[in-house]
Amino acid sequence: MTTTHATSRGGASIGLKQAFFTYPGAAAMLFDLEIERSDIVAVMGPSGSGKSTLLNLVAGFETPDDGRILIGGRDVTALPPVRRPVSMVFQENNLFAHLTVEQNVGLGRSPGLRLREQDRTDIAAALSRTGLSGKENRLPHALSGGERQRVALARVLVRDRPVLLLDEPFASLGPALRDEMLELVKDLHRDRAMTIVMATHHPRDAARLTSTMIVVDNGRVAGIGPTAEFLSGKGPEAFDLYLGAQGRKE
Numbered sequence: 001m002t003t004t005h006a007t008s009r010g011g012a013s014i015g016l017k018q019a020f021f022t023y024p025g026a027a028a029m030l031f032d033l034e035i036e037r038s039d040i041v042a043v044m045g046p047s048g049s050g051k052s053t054l055l056n057l058v059a060g061f062e063t064p065d066d067g068r069i070l071i072g073g074r075d076v077t078a079l080p081p082v083r084r085p086v087s088m089v090f091q092e093n094n095l096f097a098h099l100t101v102e103q104n105v106g107l108g109r110s111p112g113l114r115l116r117e118q119d120r121t122d123i124a125a126a127l128s129r130t131g132l133s134g135k136e137n138r139l140p141h142a143l144s145g146g147e148r149q150r151v152a153l154a155r156v157l158v159r160d161r162p163v164l165l166l167d168e169p170f171a172s173l174g175p176a177l178r179d180e181m182l183e184l185v186k187d188l189h190r191d192r193a194m195t196i197v198m199a200t201h202h203p204r205d206a207a208r209l210t211s212t213m214i215v216v217d218n219g220r221v222a223g224i225g226p227t228a229e230f231l232s233g234k235g236p237e238a239f240d241l242y243l244g245a246q247g248r249k250e
């Protein structure tokens with residue numbers, strides 16, 4: 001049996017087909033949309049509109065009450081998160097506090113940390129790529145917020161899935177550091193061409209990273225189109241209202 005872990009180049013399309021979802025006591029959400037393979041997509045909209053829910057449906061942390069989730073044309077609706085071809089990075093708490101940087105990254109390859117020589121080589125390469133060489137043995141509490149998110153991205157690299165979901169991943173970082181992280185994600189996309197979907201409240205981050213924008217409003221897609229057009233005022237009315245309401249926050 002070969003121990004080499006081939007690097008996947010290229011992403012997978014994502015489809016939500018009449019996917020209904022309702023939290024107990026809340027209004028129903030309905031998502032019906034297509035994302036092209038290897039696209040980089042921003043998901044924007046008011047707080048509570050359903051951005052995280054949309055990402056969680058794709059990742060498998062939530063299951064639709066009705067409808068289907070497709071990834072790369074394959075129906076993954078019944079698959080648990082671990083069996084979906086997806087990595088996800090959250091705003092925080094991506095790392096296990098009692099594991100070192102190297103171990104946290106290693107989890108992307110083997111949940112039981114049974115690592116082979118090739119895995120260790122790939123982990124070292126991912127740490128180098130994300131600027132973490134020399135910090136392998138640190139625990140998360142001894143890292144800055146930006147470094148912790150770099151560890152999460154290094155894990156994405158060794159996990160090597162065709163879809164990357166980012167749920168406000170850099171929201172707690174300052175603008176300069178956010179830009180740096182967005183550049184890193186852009187570089188990873190240049191290498192791997194995975195499909196990236198990022199929920200964000202920052203128009204500037206969407207402009208820097210993404211080509212396509214999905215506007216979510218009230219548990220529905222209010223519009224989907226080129227990020228640049230939406231940001232220049234040609235998006236759906238709900239998007240302008242949202243930007244206006246939050247004072248065109250950077």
Ligand SMILES: Nc1ncnc2c1ncn2[C@@H]1O[C@H](COP(=O)(O)OP(=O)(O)OP(=O)(O)O)[C@@H](O)[C@H]1O
Binds near residue numbers: 049052
């Ligand atoms: N676990 C839960 N149980 C019940 N209701 C929930 C749960 N998680 C989210 N909700 C509700 O579902 C709706 C959508 O939430 P979601 O987190 O998807 O919004 P969001 O657009 O990501 O918001 P934000 O920008 O504030 O992160 C909200 O009304 C929220 O209160």
